[in-house]
Amino acid sequence: MGKSGYLLLTNLILNICFREKLLEWIKYTQSNTEWMKSASMASKFRVQGNEKFKKCDDAGSLAFYTKSVVNAPRDSEELSLALANRSAALFHLGAYQECLRDIALALQSGYPTSLHYKLYLRRSQCLSILNRHKEEVEALQSAQKCLELTRNMSLSKKSSIERDIELALSEASSQLSIGSIQSASDGSEVSCIPVLTYGENQRFAYASAALDLRYTEEQGRHVVANRDVKMGDTLFVERPYAFVVLPDQYRAHCHNCCASYTAPVPCWECTLALYCSEACRQESWDLYHQWECHGGLELLHSIGIAHLGLRVVLKSGSLPTLKDFFTKLQESGSQLQDTYGDKxxxxxxxxxxxxxxxxMKLEDLFQYTMTACMLTLYLCHYTDYFKVEENSLSPDELLQDRKSVVCLVGAMILRHIAQLVCNGHAITKLDRTFPENENKEVWTERQVRIATAIYPSASMMNHSCDPNIINSFYNQYLIVRACKDISKGEEVFNCYGPHFRHMGSQERQEALRSQYFFICTCRPCSLSGQQDFQERFSALLCPKCSGPLLEGSESSRHMTCSDCGHSASISGLIENAFQAHALFNEGVVALDTGDIKQALKKFEACWYLRQQCLYRSHKDLTTCVDQLAKCYSMLGDYGRSVECLLLILPAVEEQFGSNSIEVANELQKLSDVMICDISDHSLGSAAYLEKHKKATECVQRAKRIFELHYGIWNTGLQDILYKEGQLEQMVM
Structure with a gap:
């Protein structure tokens, strides 16, 4: 790491005054006790869940039972009751695997012996539905034994339950004897993770054999194709070295593998860390969470990406392992290795x-160094992370030794914080929402940040504002596919964020210079015709060739077309644009108040004016047509809605590219309305068949794009596959 950073860190961490100030801040954040378990809170949430369950609100009861599970102390009766009740809600919701898990956890947590038979009966019902009849018989036999031990029950009720168990046993045994097919859903999840095209690279961890890692003084380390690569080929499938789930996603994604869950398994000690399974909970505790628990996450929430810097150090092994690594690193020097990465x-x-x-700027360096010092002090004073030190010194004694492992750990944290500024990846997920007051043909999608991660192999790709790969995520895994054909010997480029289709040239350069410390010379940044690309979609209309008026001239009242060079007066165009804007706002107000016909009238007038003054792919023009499509759809005129959505496609293709996810989303929306339009025509008629053909073409194109960007886990692709089947059924 940089000498200036290391010297600053050691001076700060050993300065008594500075250290006391940081410890005061840590103590302040630790005073928040929201992370602590509470039997009374668990009981309160369980009672609220019971009320929801009585009203057959299974989803509502699940939410409260989960809060009860999260707040209940470890191995308490309250925890067992919450788990048992949640298993009932999960059964009613059809989440049978989660139900079975909660039943097992409830029994392990001391669920009242007199009620064990209830859980075994519920277990048998789950296993019956899953066609796991051998296990079903075992569960029913356990229910019988537990019922025999139950004392406080009326004889009639007990006899009734015994008869029910006998009937269920008879049915399960019958199914078992005829060899009923065992369900494949035995708890093991079918992996959606794609396979690397051309096989695994033995010298470049997580990379395809089609890639080589190269080094030059000018380019540094970079990735090159060693053979022709086709669009859609999978080039990296990488598990992160470490990641941290963002605080606003704690209640939706596993703290250890980033998977979404229905009924989380909580940390044993705190209410913040939630998991998809017991295995993830145990692995998380062993690798890092034992040092982040007991209020530590409250502190770590306040420091952003620095949390991941600490996580990297914690996941790197024990202190002896770290010291041994550092010793070997110093001995080997900076020589390049034949291989990169180790799974x-x-x-x-x-x-x-x-x-x-x-x-870095001095103010940034100081901020990162101060944060690293604080995290080191946190490990020293609030965890047992340094307990393995041979000297068994007190925290203050350790800090006085300038050569101690404490400064080494602090330096590593600082190094990783700085690395993450340039190498951190945002794990994202596509989120779809349906407005409550509109029909299902109208929805919006957005990329939501789930976590921040470090992928060392994928980090070897250099940046281009027009990359030839695309990234997607399956839980914690990063999947990199070629979005263009890549020739042998050609460099493989990622985009670090500033993409020429989403950001102007000057803004891109500023972003890359401030965060990544380089000036981009990629094709969009070098070619004069590409530098003003974004301006096309906010341009006025050239009256001569219908191109975009972009460049200014000597007069502020004239602009020059970037396509034909014609200089045109813009006063009339601007006047029309203002009138159209007023009409658009009036249409939005009418739509919000439910007057769809009036909204349609305003949007049609706006569209007419905007066609006269705005470039064909202007954002305002496509937004207006989109609103027209929405109005027609809400009025049931699906044919006109389809016509409007087809007008939008060329503009989206021009701005984002023909294989972009933005085009796929438009095709997704279009296919929804097309299917509704087909249903308005007589089965087998010429119009029906023609519209069916076009809808099928639309769905097939959307499918190809979604498969390029994502895998089968993606909801967009799942919807398209459903519609593909739906269209097949419509011609049978």
Whole structure:
């Protein structure tokens, strides 16, 4: 790491005055006790869940039972009751695997013996539905034994339950004897993770064999194709070295693997860390959470990406392992290795990522160093992380030793914080929402940030504002596919965020220079015709060739077309644009108040004016047509709605590219309305068949794009596959 950063860190961490100020801040954040378990809170939430369950609100009861599970102390009766009740809600919701897990956890947590038979009966019902009849018989037999031990029950009720168990046993045994097919859903999840095209690279961890890692003074480390690569080929499938779920996603995604869950398994000690399984909970505790628990996450929430810097160090092994690694690193020097990355222990690949500590502004360096000092003090004073030190010194004694492992750990945290500024990846997920007051033909999608992660192999790709790969995520896994054909010997480029289809040239350069410390010279940044690309979609209309008026002239009342060079007066165009804007706002108000016909009238007038003054792919023009399509759809005129959505497609293709996810989303929306339009025509008629053909073409194109960007786990692709089947049924 940079010498200036290390010297600053050691001076700050050993300065008594500075140290006391940081410890005061840590103590303040630790005073928040929201992370603590509470039997009374667990009981309160369980009672609220019971009320919802009585009203057959299974989803509502699940939410309260989960709060009860999260707040209940470890191995308490309250925890067992919450788990048992949640298993009932899960059964009613059809979440049978989660139900079985909660039943097992309730029994392990001390669920009252007199009620064990209830859980075994519920277990048998789940297993029956899953066609796991051998286990069903075992569960029913356990229910019988537990019922025999139950004392406080009327004889008639007990006899009734015994008869029910006998009937269920008879049925299960019958199914078992005829060899009923065992369900494949036995708890093991079918993996959606794609396979690397051309096989695994033995010298480049997580990369395809089609890639080589190269080094030059000018480009640094970079990735090159060693053969022709086709669009859609999978080039990286990488598990992160470490990641942290963002605080606003704690209640939706596993703290350890980033998977979404229905009924989370909570940390044993705190209410913040939630998991998809017991295995994830145990792994998380062993690797890092034991040092982040007991209020630590409250502190870590306040420091952003620095939390991941700490997580990297914690996941890198025990203190002896870290010291041994650092010793070997110093002995080997900076010589290049034949291989990069190791799936078993990938810390070296992370450590060798560029940190740019010596390139940073002093104020940024001081901030990162101060944060690293605070995290080191937190480990010293609020965890047992340093307990393995041979000297068994007190925290203050450790800090007085300038050569101690404490400063080494602090330096590593600082290095990783700085690396993450340039190498951190945002794990994202596509989120779809349906407005409550509108029909299902109208929906919106957006990328939601789930977590921040570090992928050392994928970090080897250099940046281009027009990349030839696309990234997607399946839980914690990063999947990199070629979005264009890549020739042998051609460099593989990622986009670090500033994409020429989403951001102007000057803004891109500023972003890359401030965060990544380089000036981009990629094709969109170098070619004069590409530098004003974004301006096309906010341009006025050239009266001569219908191109975009972009460049200014000597007069402020004239602009020049970037396509034909014609200079045109813009006063009339601007006047029409203002009138159209007023009409659009009136249409929005009418739509909000439910007057769809009036909204349609306003949007049609707006569209007419905007066609006269705005470039054909202007954002305002496409937004207006989209509102027209919405109005027609809400009025049931699906044919006109389809016509409007077809007008939008060329503009979306021009701005984002023909294989972009934005085009796929438009095709998704279009296919929804097309299917509704088909249903308005007589089965087998010429119009029906023609519209069916076009809808099928639309769905097939959307499918190809979604498959390029995502995998079968993606809801957009799942919807398209459903519609593909739906269209097949419509011609049978």
């Amino acid at each position: 078993q222990y990938n810390y070296k690949a992370v450590y060798q990522l560029v940190s740019h500590l010596d390139d």
